[in-house]
Amino acid sequence: MTELLHADDAGIARAAALLRRGGLVAFGTETVYGLGADATNAQAVAAIFEAKGRPRFNPLICHYPDAGAAFAHVVANDWARRLADALWPGPLTLVLPRLADCPVALLTGAGLDTLAVRVPASATALGLLRGVGRPVAAPSANRSGRISPTEAAHVLAELEGRIEAVVDSGPCPVGVESTVLDLSGVEPVLLRPGGVTVEDIEALIGPGVRRGAPDGAMRSPGLLASHYAPELPVRMNAEAVQPDEALLAFGPPLSGTRPVFNLSESGSLTEAAVRLFAGLRWLDAEAARCGLTRIAAMPVPEHGLGLAINDRLRRAASPKISPALCVGQVGEERAG
Numbered sequence: 659m660t661e662l663l664h665a666d667d668a669g670i671a672r673a674a675a676l677l678r679r680g681g682l683v684a685f686g687t688e689t690v691y692g693l694g695a696d697a698t699n700a701q702a703v704a705a706i707f708e709a710k711g712r713p714r715f716n717p718l719i720c721h722y723p724d725a726g727a728a729f730a731h732v733v734a735n736d737w738a739r740r741l742a743d744a745l746w747p748g749p750l751t752l753v754l755p756r757l758a759d760c761p762v763a764l765l766t767g768a769g770l771d772t773l774a775v776r777v778p779a780s781a782t783a784l785g786l787l788r789g790v791g792r793p794v795a796a797p798s799a800n801r802s803g804r805i806s807p808t809e810a811a812h813v814l815a816e817l818e819g820r821i822e823a824v825v826d827s828g829p830c831p832v833g834v835e836s837t838v839l840d841l842s843g844v845e846p847v848l849l850r851p852g853g854v855t856v857e858d859i860e861a862l863i864g865p866g867v868r869r870g871a872p873d874g875a876m877r878s879p880g881l882l883a884s885h886y887a888p889e890l891p892v893r894m895n896a897e898a899v900q901p902d903e904a905l906l907a908f909g910p911p912l913s914g915t916r917p918v919f920n921l922s923e924s925g926s927l928t929e930a931a932v933r934l935f936a937g938l939r940w941l942d943a944e945a946a947r948c949g950l951t952r953i954a955a956m957p958v959p960e961h962g963l964g965l966a967i968n969d970r971l972r973r974a975a976s977p978k979i980s981p982a983l984c985v986g987q988v989g990e991e992r993a994g
């Protein structure tokens with residue numbers, strides 16, 4: 659059963675407690691309702707993808723109660739500080755490089771070296787974020803492929819029984835998602851238009867904000883300054899391991915002595931999702947150290963979170979395709 663909570667002190671305290679223990683709680687922001695989870699808890703974040711029925715791991719936005727908390731986890735530059743001063747709390751999300759000791763789970767950012775951070779302008783959301791005391795990852799609270807919810811009833815219609823609770827703070831005043839601005843490269847790039855206009859942004863940091871492709875086409879990975887660059891090609895559905903390969907195992911591993919990272923010895927897709935990005939990073943480094951040039955990935959079932967895991971592995975199946983491509987789901991994301 660999904661609890662319907664009032665946006666009063668008791669409801670917010672209850673929601674914060676559920677989030678702190680790894681639960682999923684939808685809450686209203688000024689833009690749309692978000693499906694929240696503790697961003698530092700990969701297990702909870704995996705549950706977001708499960709509840710949404712999302713076939714891929716999109717990087718999620720981390721929500722904070724103030725700029726100080728947000729900028730403790732990312733490298734904030736001058737642009738970021740100026741925009742945060744003027745526009746936070748508000749419908750603007752900033753993509754910035756993660757700090758080395760950033761406690762946010764890799765799964766939250768889909769393995770990227772950058773993190774999207776935002777301070778929502780909603781008393782309920784801010785109260786909840788203060789109560790949780792940790793960043794809250796929250797995509798729009800709809801099933802994958804559906805439009806974003808702007809009322810608690812919309813959330814329940816799609817996610818009733820799949821999440822712990824929804825905090826009803828009434829209809830969302832803005833009604834469209836936050837603007838996503840990438841400040842991690844040499845020039846600011848608008849990744850998703852939203853509640854704050856480019857004109858507002860340029861008035862604060864000067865002209866020269868590059869507009870992402872109007873169709874939401876993918877950003878060229880080469881343009882991203884800080885994406886997770888080195889990555890060996892992955893050979894999927896491996897039934898044996900070649901001499902030049904490290905192994906990404908799922909279930910009982912294929913035999914041979916080589917670097918092996920097991921996503922889940924027991925064959926749990928949730929555990930595999932939690933370990934996927936850390937595993938790819940580890941294998942990359944280990945394989946390079948051992949002079950290997952590829953990663954053989956054992957078959958992962960094509961259902962539930964397995965869809966998103968296989969999507970990510972497919973993207974790694976060619977060395978030219980980078981995880982930065984998952985950033986490009988912007989156009990699709992507006993509808994989903």
Ligand code: TXA
Pocket residue numbers: 687689690691692693716717718719749751753767770772773774778796797798799834835836837838840849850984985986987988991994
């Ligand atoms: O208004 C909003 O932003 C709502 C409310 C709940 O805050 N949230 C929302 O989240 O729309 P979501 O997950 O539906 O959209 C996140 C967007 C996606 O387009 C994603 O690709 C982009 O932000 N994004 C997140 N992290 C990113 C990163 N590290 N680099 C580039 N884009 C990123």
Ligand code: MG
Pocket residue numbers: 797798806991992993994
């Ligand atoms: Mg969405």
